[in-house]
Amino acid sequence: MPDKDILSVVIPDVIVSIDKTGDAVVVVEKVSQKLMLYVYNGTYEKLLEFDCSTGESSGIKLRAGDKKTPEGIYFFLHDYIDKYLAPIYGSRAFTTDYPNFIDRTTGKDGSAIWLHGTNKVLKPRDSNGCVALTNKDIDTLVDYIKLNRTAVAMVEKINYVPVESVDAEKVSIKNFLSKWNNTLEDGTYQDYLKLYDTQYVPEIRWWSQWNLIREKIKKNSGELEVNIQDISIFKHNNIYVVLFDQVLKSIGNNVSFAGTRKLFISKIDEKLKIIGDEYQPKENLKDTKLLKHPLLIASLNLEKLVEIQKKKDLYKNIENMVMEWVKAWSSNDMDKYASYYALDFYSNGMNKKRWVNYKRRLANKYNYINVAIKNIKIRIGKNGADVSFFQIYQSSGYSAKGIKKLKLIHEDGKWKIMRETWKKS
Template identity: 40%
Template sequence: MISKTKPTLPMGIMILSVWLLWICPGAALGASVPGALIRIPENENVIIVEKKSQMLYVYSEKTGLESPVFQCPCSTGANPGPKTQAGDKRTPEGVYFLKGEFEDRYLTPVYGEKAFTSDYPNFLDLRLGKQGSSIWIHGTDKALKPMDSNGCVALENKNIIALSDYIHLDATPLIIVEQIEYTSIDKLTQSREKIARFLEQWSRALTSQSYHAYLSYYDSSYLPDMSWWETWLSLRGKALVKHPEGYDIVLENTGVYAQGGVTVVLCDMSLSPKNGNKIYLGKRQFFIGQKGGSSLIQGELFQTKAKAFDTGEPPLIAASRMLFQDQSADKQVVQTVQEWMAAWSSKNMDKYAQFYTGDFVCDGMGKTAWVKRKKKLARKYEYILVTGKNFKALPTEDGYVVSFVQYYESSGFSTHGKKKLKLVKRDGEWKIFRENWKGK
């Protein structure tokens, strides 16, 4: 006789099943990994906050994606749903990056022993009109309760301290979801390969294809700033003259994370001649959506730029100038700066004045007022000595920016700090057009 009674599992298997659900919730669905984790860079970690369970998980590239390397309870906003405006006591949902770290001595007690700031609202949040700010992960000075914050992600103090070991500022993503969706390794691999092909095609369009071909990789709802394209087109042709073997846009340390129908990419971006040293541009973010089965960029930005590219030009333009710049011009502008310091040190103020353009402006003073003030100081002090070190000459569209550490000493005053001089060519000679000083 066949029994119609529903079979029961042995107690040991039931306990094991419950444990698997706790340590790896996706196991119940026949899936093994969070679908958000398309690609984690080498030696990087990802934080996922699941609002439904009020749990925080950390996944690591080193140990694989089958189970978290750290997990703990958390508390999110008192009100359900994604954040849309300031004061709504909701926690946002999306892919964010942690930007700053604060120890307890800089925090009020409500933030516990440590806090990390996020970049909410990010590019897409701003496009959607979302408001609010100051979304942090932090500790707490009170007992942790579910859904008890004003919108931040709160942890017990011992857990925020433990979590800090997994965080790299400007690189570790914070993914906040209502509920984690799990998928198979095979599907995750397919997504990873699709995004990799897309980024490779995008970079090829940037280095060798037309304006319209490049724009075909962008969603029609997002019009990127293309004011730099004509300059880039001219420069990339000149760069090929000096580097006929070609050059590439190189994307490295690439992290790819999915949430809410959008894929967020964070990578290190460089301009690299095929036979030469690559020029690091900075950390680049892409927001990629899907339309008709095709990937399209819905937003992009340099999350952080290389320090060398702070002249106001797009990093790609500044870097491309470096590919073909005349090294002798570098030496000329640095030599001009050194001769300018020598004139200043010798108190030859007439010669000193000749290093400036007629339309020079600094601190609200034109050339005449500026030189008059310097002459007054030269008469006041018995001696003046101006020296510099670590000279760097960066080409710009109309000249050079020379940055260096300047040391100033006189009979009545001494200081040192960072100096920047903008030089342009006038009547065949390099002249100082703008000046910037930041003392230490």
């Protein structure tokens, strides 16, 4: 491998793209019995290289007990430290998601393909199919591994390619993901399914519910974004394994995490198509009531956040109106003051006109009027809002403190005062 200083970096061709700085990928090469750690920091750096031990038998894992190490792109699921482990696993072990969607659909079985330490001397091709490291090495590696995020690519022999050589693939996969994501945001389920291989029928019953909640959020907030972030793209056997987080976003920067998704994408008749679709870790989407569907959970969650946000906005709106009314009153801007009263205002035996005239006379009479309020309380009901606060009125001629109560209604899209009562304390 060339130095880091040289312009063109070469990387194992299993890596197509990692978005998130600091994210790592473990690459296991069976032929050399080496495990390497690549970390993305703007470019890909090989930070670690260790001796490892893979399955006693060579070839691709097919069956439980065949003592072979699988080949493909996997992700670490759980970690265990020695006190929970049999001595054979050394100081710690990471479980993986073998067999993944591709393995299962191609009839491969077996399980418990782990990356683990060992209390024995590490020898080449000495495992039951797992990947073993020395305890010292796995204890170094642990700092770089994020469960359900860090990939482990297991291959017979690494093919190194210049990092630029995968740029076009990276762009086309990202465009494809964005298209897919847009159908979730705005499209029909038919648009969505167009991006899936004709031979693969994904679970789609959740769409009805998604469609309802999606419309509800849009109607309630005017805004729903479906975003994908932290995309990692790997490739093995011409199948792209793509991991990313999905996040729903609406007004007020309210976001709702909708799960980590793993798509298997392949070129079918020159077009990218999804040939497998899972959550990472895998959710049981066969659940009849769809209760476990991460996208539905997230959307219901966001719907609640949007409702709270709308309520917050409403309170803020009323509070702002009251503060502006106080400001107009205090600054002797009596036209503006008048604008906060409803046409049908009536209090203390006065309609709007008489009330405003009365207040104008007072404003003219005193050199200054200063109104401050505190402890504002707002209660929103069906027919308007009740606002109460402690009011401190000071003027050149008269001062008083007490509880002011306003009954507000919505008129011409604005909150207006319908009743005003005052109780001196």
